[in-house]
Amino acid sequence: MDQPLFAPVPDGVQARLAALGTRWEYLHPALYAGEAERRTATPNHPANTAGTRAYQEHVRVLREMHIRHEGWKRLLHDRLELVCNPAKTIAIGVMPGDEATGQPGYGPRNLHARGAATERAAENNALQLGLFDPPSKRDETHLEPGEFERLSKWFLLSYRVQVGETVRIHSELSLPLKVEKGYVVKWQDRIPLPVLEMDGVRKPDDDEGPGEIDIPIDFR
Template sequence: MRTVRELHIEHEGWARLVHGRLELVCNADRSIAVGVMVGDAATGQASLFPKNGRRRGAATGQVTRANEGEGAAHVQTALFVAGAGPGGVSLSEEEACALKTWFLLSYRTQVGDAVRIDCELSRPKGFVDGFVVEWGSRIPLPALTMDGIEPLNDDGPGEIDIPVDFR
């Protein structure tokens, strides 16, 4: 997602947007924002109903309510102003209420030596107790399968020996 985000920022006029601790990227006219979220085993499966894999905070609830047009009472625009960095933007109250937020959900499964990643781009519609319980629109994406993945915390078979000269 980072590469996609950076390319959109560089070539399409998108910008970073921070809402609380929710990091998003929004299009040039500030009508659409996209973030990332870990999903569950139903992610990417059109006939199933995914949920986020981990509890989310108040900012996710606020953007979900804004997606449903619940407006200014639920969107704290002060959360959209700080921490986005030099390429970040802030939103007016009107822009914050009109913003439609989507999430790229992903679910990773180890299958032997390969890794399968199921993904979808979805717009949250219902949010209860830290979990998205309903999606307004879902776009399942083709699964990615990668083989030959090396575990990140494998230091290899040998020990590391660093010579140190004592004075």
């Protein structure tokens, strides 16, 4: 897969990201890694493999970039996979968006319905479970009672469009405000990001695997 092409990042976008403690240079690798991992799925994998692998890489790289460069910590709270700043004021997660993602004049929605945890995140009304948190592992943090309500929970939305051999990934970093029936219907803030372009897309009728696999079986 060739290196991605994307438009220059406007200074205003970089400044808004910097105010949150992040940078385009942390978000771009996550999107790129997700697309690369998506392409490891073959037609013989389960139908949701490509999307699942892309999501997992989005989360992993997003966390690693912020942990390595900004001292953030990974956070798993109320089933939300996030990365959280040291002050516990801002956290970032990922979710696939619809065709309005990255389009300033439109209101995007998440591509798939989310669970109640996302609604609680949007409304800052999460339930606190337990009086004590387990001890944190390296690069991991936990929230004390009341901290979740004070945490701004942003999401890196992305929407993939394939045109011939080219894939365009539209994205934005946005703050959900209201969720209805599993879908974000109102955003408090949105930061549209440059479009990534990648080529070398594997066609569905390409090789479905690495060739013949010889696995010796001892029948007893």
